[in-house]
Every structure is written in C-alpha cells, then in structure tokens.
Amino acid sequence: MAAAHCGGKGPTAPPAGPFTQCPADIQLDSPDGGPVAVTYSAPGASGGTPPYEVTCTPPSGTAVGLGTSTVTCSVVDSTGRGTICSFNVTVVRPPRLALSRFLAFGDSLTEGVTNEMPTFRIVDYPNSYPQQLDALLRAHFRGQSLAVIPDGVGGELISGASQHSPGAQKRLPVDLDAARPEVVLLMEGTNDLTADPASPDDLLARAVDGMRKMIDQAQSRGVRVFLATIPPINPAGTKGISPEAAAEVPVFNDRLRALAQAEGVVLVDVHAAISARPDLMSSDGLHLNTLGYGAVAQLFFDAIKRELEIRDSLTP
Numbered sequence: 001m002a003a004a005h006c007g008g009k010g011p012t013a014p015p016a017g018p019f020t021q022c023p024a025d026i027q028l029d030s031p032d033g034g035p036v037a038v039t040y041s042a043p044g045a046s047g048g049t050p051p052y053e054v055t056c057t058p059p060s061g062t063a064v065g066l067g068t069s070t071v072t073c074s075v076v077d078s079t080g081r082g083t084i085c086s087f088n089v090t091v092v093r094p095p096r097l098a099l100s101r102f103l104a105f106g107d108s109l110t111e112g113v114t115n116e117m118p119t120f121r122i123v124d125y126p127n128s129y130p131q132q133l134d135a136l137l138r139a140h141f142r143g144q145s146l147a148v149i150p151d152g153v154g155g156e157l158i159s160g161a162s163q164h165s166p167g168a169q170k171r172l173p174v175d176l177d178a179a180r181p182e183v184v185l186l187m188e189g190t191n192d193l194t195a196d197p198a199s200p201d202d203l204l205a206r207a208v209d210g211m212r213k214m215i216d217q218a219q220s221r222g223v224r225v226f227l228a229t230i231p232p233i234n235p236a237g238t239k240g241i242s243p244e245a246a247a248e249v250p251v252f253n254d255r256l257r258a259l260a261q262a263e264g265v266v267l268v269d270v271h272a273a274i275s276a277r278p279d280l281m282s283s284d285g286l287h288l289n290t291l292g293y294g295a296v297a298q299l300f301f302d303a304i305k306r307e308l309e310i311r312d313s314l315t316p
Helices: 129-140 168-179 200-219 243-263 270-275 290-308
Strands: 019-021 026-029 036-038 044-046 053-057 062-064 067-076 082-092 101-106 147-152 183-187 224-228 266-268
Touching: 019 067, 019 082, 026 036, 036 082, 101 129, 101 168, 129 147, 129 290, 147 168, 168 200, 183 200, 183 290, 200 224, 200 243, 224 243, 224 290, 243 266, 243 270, 266 290, 270 290
Parallel strands: 026 082, 101 147, 101 183, 183 224, 224 266
Antiparallel strands: 019 044, 036 062, 053 067, 067 082
16 A cells, blocks of 8 residues: 655655856956966855766866956766866956056155144154055055155255255256155145235235146156145134135136146046045145145056056956
C-alpha cells in the first residue's frame, strides 16, 4: 500500500548543485601604467555533494594589465557535477596632472594668517591654503610626485617695499628662479588697497600694472599663471579697515578679471566665493579662518583639476 502524502504533495527532490557565487567586480589603480597583481577570495560553493574543487583562471595573485579582464571560476562537487561563475577586474591609471610643481605666491592670505582675537596675529601654517591644497592634490592624484610650495609674506605690497619684503614685483622673479615651479598661484593686492593712499585711482592702476608685470615675469620663464581675485574686506572687523578701502576691493577684482582674460591666464575667483560666505572670514575682517583657507584651497584645486588633469581612456 502506497504511503499517503501529507497535504497531497510528494517528497521534495534535493536541490541540484553545486552552486557558486563569484566575488564582486574589482577595480585597481596602476600608477605607472604597468600590470598590477590582483588578489581575491575563492568563490563560495554550496549544494551538490561536498567536497568541492574550486579553480579560477587567472588565479589570485596574477598580474593584470590595463583594461578589463574576466576571471572565470569553476566549482565541481564529488560527483563530478559543476558550475561556473565570472567577474571582471579593471585596472586603470589614476588621473594625472600635466604640471605638478606649484608656487603659491602672495601675502599674508597665502601665508595663512588668521586673527581670531583682536590683539593676536596667528600664522596658522598647517591650515594655510597652500597646505590644504597640497593635501587635496595628493589625495586625488595618487602616485604622482606633487609639490605645492608655500611662499606667502605678510604685509607685502605689490610694488613697494615693506618691513618683510622688497615688494612682490621684485620678490617674484627671485623666487621663481629659486623654486623653479611649473605653475604660480598668484594672489596679491590686499595690502595695497589698505595702505590709505591719497589717490586711490592711481594706486589701483599701479597695483594692476604690477600684477600684469608679475604675470609677464612668470610667463617669460614658461611658468603658467593661475591668478586669484582677493577676498572681500569687512570694515566692521577688528582690524579697523576703512569703508573706502573695502569699496576698492570689487573694483580691483574687476580689473584682475579683465587682466586674466587679456593675458590668457586662469582666473580663480576667490572674491566671488568668499563674498557669499561671511562665515569664512576671520574676525579682523581682513584675513580668513581655517574654513576660509580651505575654501580657497578648493577653488585652486578645482581650477587645477579643470585645466591640468590628464585622463586616460581607461580612467573612470
């Protein structure tokens, strides 16, 4: 007599097998464009009749060249039944910069001065924009030798001597010859506008002419120029800068924008970005705080990436 089946259902057949699941696709960087060893875990196996024999081609540890390669794995159980799975390994060259040696040239805004107390002048060098820019570039352009050389002198004037500088126009060619950069990041002019001149129009003309001469000094040496506008000035800050001087900043920056176009250099519009974020200014109304210098670093980074980045067809 046949046995009754519970609920009218027959016995459940054992699942077929074996089953396998390959690792997820892998992407690797090749800084020099050469093959890179790929390591991966063996695919999992289940079902069928253990034990299993698992083989993959190419095996883990194999050096794989640029492009996308397929790894195929097979699993065979003790009865000889088998199945296969596959996954992709993509080897790419990280993005690179066509030029990689930068001179960050300027005054205290490049030096990294911040005044969070009325009576303190603090050079926050680790958080200066050149240092933050250096970190951004190294994180993105992995494996490439990069240098951002900080070259800020507080209190510097474009064409006139100050306590610490013969003037930016005289200092720049000396520093260009010493540092031999491929790119100069140029941000100057704030001290000229706050010198309380008797003739502001003449001062603006001299300052812009000095910036033009510095651009020419760099270009005559084959150095590319990234020209930055200067941040706004808040006359209500503890530094006590006159409203008249603060009003000259947008005028000066407009002339810098025109100068960048005329000279064919890259414009980095610091003023536009900082004007929209008063929280980035230091309490003295003249310098930036750590976040502000980070914002300047990001602006330069974006411009450098846009203008100088090289991407291979295999780079995502």
